[in-house]
Amino acid sequence: MTERIVRIGGAAGFWGDSPDAINQIMGEDVDYIxxxxxxxxxxxxxxxxxxRKADSGYASDFVDLVMRSVFERKEGRTPRxxxxxxxxxxxxxxxxxxxxxxxxxxxxxxxxxxxxxLLAEADRLAAMNLRDIDRGDPFPDKxxxxxxxxxxxxxxxxxxxxxxxxxxxxCADSALVLGPLIAEFGWSATDYDLAAGSLAGxxxxxxxxxxxxxxxxxxxxxxxxxxxxxxxxxGGDGTFVLTKPTNTGGLVSPLSVGEQVVYEIGDPQTY
Numbered sequence: 001m002t003e004r005i006v007r008i009g010g011a012a013g014f015w016g017d018s019p020d021a022i023n024q025i026m027g028e029d030v031d032y033i034x035x036x037x038x039x040x041x042x043x044x045x046x047x048x049x050x051x052r053k054a055d056s057g058y059a060s061d062f063v064d065l066v067m068r069s070v071f072e073r074k075e076g077r078t079p080r081x082x083x084x085x086x087x088x089x090x091x092x093x094x095x096x097x098x099x100x101x102x103x104x105x106x107x108x109x110x111x112x113x114x115x116x117x118l119l120a121e122a123d124r125l126a127a128m129n130l131r132d133i134d135r136g137d138p139f140p141d142k143x144x145x146x147x148x149x150x151x152x153x154x155x156x157x158x159x160x161x162x163x164x165x166x167x168x169x170x171c172a173d174s175a176l177v178l179g180p181l182i183a184e185f186g187w188s189a190t191d192y193d194l195a196a197g198s199l200a201g202x203x204x205x206x207x208x209x210x211x212x213x214x215x216x217x218x219x220x221x222x223x224x225x226x227x228x229x230x231x232x233x234x235g236g237d238g239t240f241v242l243t244k245p246t247n248t249g250g251l252v253s254p255l256s257v258g259e260q261v262v263y264e265i266g267d268p269q270t271y
Contacts, residue, residue, distance in 0.1 A: 006184045008032040008177055008200070009079075009231045009245075011066070013207025015042050019065040021207065021229045024245045026073065030231060031184075034176040035062060035083040036205045043170065046087040047145035055096075057089030063096045071104040078164070082155060082176050086167040088145055090114060093167050111158035113168040118146040152197075153189065155179025174201030177232065185236040196238025203242055203260055204230040210260040211244050212251035221256075223249015 009025035012035035025033050037059035050057030062085035070078060086093045090112040101108055118125065125146065126139040150168065152175035158166045160183045168176075178197040187193050203210050210230050212221035228248030234240040242252055262268035 003235050004184075006031050006181060006234045007231060008034060008180060008204070008234065010177075010204035010207055010229055011035050012037055012062075012083075013205065013209060014039060015045075015059045015061065017207055019061060019069065022066045022069055024229050024248060025231070026070065026076070026079070028231060028245050030079050032080045032082060032177075032180045034180075034201075034204070035066065035081070035085060036173050036176055036207075037062065038084045038087060038170060038173075043088065043145055043147060046089070050088050051144065055089070055092045058087040058093035058096075059083075059085040060096075061085075063093065063100055067097055067100060071101060071106055080159065080164055080166075080180070082159075082166045082168075082180060084168045084171055084173075084176060086112060086169045088117065088147075088169065090167050090169050097165070097167070108164040109162055110165045110167065111161065111163035113150060113154045113158065113166065113171065115154070116147045116150050116169040116171065118148055119143065122146050151175050152178035152182055152194075156182035159183035172198075173205040174198045177201030177204065181234055193236075193238035196240065197234070199261070200232045200234055200240045202263075203257060204232055206260065206263070208244075208250055209263065210242065210252075210257055212249075212256050214263075215251065215256045215259060217255065221249070221251045225249065 007030040009030040011021040011025045011033050015037040046057045062083055094110050094112050122143055130139045147170040150171040155166050155175060156179045159180055178201050181197040208227045208229050211228050213227050215221060226249045228244030228250040231243050232240045242257055244250055244252055
């Protein structure tokens with residue numbers, strides 16, 4: 001009996017990433033597509049946007065470009081989609097997406113994950129004498145946003161409850177992949193397989209960084225004008241294979257992937 005494999009494609013590594021990536025991944029036989037839009041500076045930009053317009057504060061590219069392209073497709077199945085495009089305002093992102101879906105006669109089941117927005121708790125947090133971990137600066141008097149990093153379990157719950165699309169606010173980037181794997185393989189919160197699922201998420205969370213797009217030996221990479229976005233093929237024991245769409249540029253090698261594995265690690269020599 002062949003082991004079941006779950007295929008997850010990464011179609012965005014930051015807000016402003018190529019909107020054509022979704023078409024690459026949609027052309028492959030994947031079960032899920034994840035789109036990672038958030039960085040710390042992105043949260044600040046989205047918070048500023050929401051302060052000016054109450055129904056903004058999310059990654060509008062996800063709705064206006066990416067999902068429009070998905071809804072326009074008339075053939076083939078649509079994989080489940082998991083994204084942190086909700087940014088500061090997941091509710092507004094969901095509402096905009098539902099309106100767009102209605103234009104195409106679509107009615108997807110959309111779940112949102114809330115709980116990361118702690119702005120209402122700012123006074124209580126300030127009273128705890130919290131300090132910046134690097135500089136020791138005090139908690140700001142008037143923060144634009146206060147967000148906690150959520151994990152994969154609420155994403156997994158949304159998928160298990162039947163969501164076609166899951167929109168989160170701030171969560172750990174790798175949770176976008178780990179959540180679907182928990183739902184698919186029934187992993188518990190104490191299973192060590194979760195570590196491998198987090199690693200798979202870390203490898204593809206930054207889009208084509210892992211497929212040669214951000215690589216020391218960049219001269220070895222071909223096809224920069226058609227860089228392939230990553231796909232992980234994951235088994236129930238946590239092992240996975242990284243690949244990319246057919247007929248695309250880029251490079252999948254131990255070095256290109258290894259460089260992404262130690263990306264954002266404070267001291268790679270101890271990793």
